[in-house]
Amino acid sequence: MKKSFTLLLTLLLVSALVLTACGTENSSSSGSDDEKRVVKIGYLPITHAVPLYIEKELEDYKNFELELVKFGSWPELMDALNTGRIDGASVLVTLAMRAKEQGIDLKAVALGHRDGNVFVTDPSIDTAQDLKGKNFAIPHKFSTHNVLLYQMLQQNQMAYEDVNVIELPPAEMPAALAEGRIAGYVVAEPFGAISVSLEKGKVLYQDQDVWENSIDCTLVLRNDFIQNEKEVAQEFVNYYVAAGEVAEAKDEHTHEMSSKYMNVEEEVLDLSFEWIAYDDLVIREDEYEALRASLIEMGLMDNPPSYTDFVDHSLLDEAM
Numbered sequence: 254m255k256k257s258f259t260l261l262l263t264l265l266l267v268s269a270l271v272l273t274a275c276g277t278e279n280s281s282s283s284g285s286d287d288e289k290r291v292v293k294i295g296y297l298p299i300t301h302a303v304p305l306y307i308e309k310e311l312e313d314y315k316n317f318e319l320e321l322v323k324f325g326s327w328p329e330l331m332d333a334l335n336t337g338r339i340d341g342a343s344v345l346v347t348l349a350m351r352a353k354e355q356g357i358d359l360k361a362v363a364l365g366h367r368d369g370n371v372f373v374t375d376p377s378i379d380t381a382q383d384l385k386g387k388n389f390a391i392p393h394k395f396s397t398h399n400v401l402l403y404q405m406l407q408q409n410q411m412a413y414e415d416v417n418v419i420e421l422p423p424a425e426m427p428a429a430l431a432e433g434r435i436a437g438y439v440v441a442e443p444f445g446a447i448s449v450s451l452e453k454g455k456v457l458y459q460d461q462d463v464w465e466n467s468i469d470c471t472l473v474l475r476n477d478f479i480q481n482e483k484e485v486a487q488e489f490v491n492y493y494v495a496a497g498e499v500a501e502a503k504d505e506h507t508h509e510m511s512s513k514y515m516n517v518e519e520e521v522l523d524l525s526f527e528w529i530a531y532d533d534l535v536i537r538e539d540e541y542e543a544l545r546a547s548l549i550e551m552g553l554m555d556n557p558p559s560y561t562d563f564v565d566h567s568l569l570d571e572a573m
Contacts, residue, residue: 376452
C-alpha cells in the first residue's frame with residue numbers, strides 16, 4: 254500500500270507539471286525559452302539529506318534545474334548560504350537559527366527527516382554514568398546533537414561538565430571511536446550505523462528515547478529567493494515533498510539513488526534507514542519551541558528566532 258501510494262503521488266505530481274507545461278511557455282530568470290533558473294542547494298553527504306538526492310534523481314522540472322552543491326563541513330556550507338552563493342540547504346536547524354539571529358534572512362520550509370540521531374558508544378559503555386570523565390563527540394556546538402547530549406546527561410542525573418565534550422567532523426567519528434580517542438558520539442547518519450555495523454560501537458540510546466519529536470536537519474531557503482521567485486520555489490518544494498514519500502519506501506530504488514551521493518556499504522545504509530523517517534516533514538511549533546527553549550537554557554543563544562519569524566510553511570502547505 255505504501256509503495257502504491259508513493260508511486261501514485263509521484264506520477265500525479267509529474268503529470269500535473271507536464272500538463273501545465275503544455276499550455277504555458279517556459280519562464281526562466283534569463284527570459285530565454287531554452288534556459289531555466291538553476292537552483293543551487295547545499296548539502297553534506299548524510300542520510301538526513303536523502304529527500305534532496307531523490308528530488309535530483311526525479312529531475313523533470315518545468316521552471317528550474319536543480320544543482321546540488323556538496324560541502325565538506327557545516328561552516329563551509331553556512332558561509333555559502335549566508336553570502337547567497339547558494340539558494341538554500343539541507344542543514345542543521347540550529348545553525349540556520351543562529352544565522353537568522355545574526356541577521357541573515359533565512360526561512361525553514363520543511364524538515365529533512367525525523368529521528369536518526371543515535372548515541373553510539375564503545376561496547377564497554379553500559380550506562381550514561383560510564384561516560385563520566387571520558388571524551389564524547391558532537392559535530393558542532395550549535396547542533397541538536399549537543400542539545401540531545403545535554404538532555405541525556407540531565408536525565409541520568411549527570412552534569413554536562415561530567416563528560417569531556419569535543420567537536421569532530423562526522424566522518425572522523427567512527428575511526429575516533431574505534432581507536433579509543435572517544436568513548437562515544439551522537440551525530441547524523443550514516444556515521445552511527447558505520448560503527449555499529451563494524452561492531453566497533455553499540456547503540457546506547459536512540460534520540461527518541463531522550464527527546465521525542467526532536468528536530469534536527471531542515472530544508473532552509475533564502476527568503477529573497479522565496480519572495481522573488483515564488484513559482485520556482487513552490488515547484489522545488491512540490492518535488493521535495495514527493496521525494497520524501499519516495500525516500501520513505503527505503504527500497505532498492507531509494508538505495509540506488511541515495512548511493513550516488515553517499516559512499517556507504519549497503520548494510521550500513523540499511524541500518525541507517527531503520528533509524529530514520531522521511532514521511533512527515535512538517536516543522537511543528539511546539540517541537541520548534543522546545544528546541545528554542547533548550548538553546549536558551551544552555552546559553553547557546555540569547556534570542557533564537559521565534560517560530561513565526563523563522564518558519565515558513567506556506568510552500569509545504571501548498572505542496573501537500
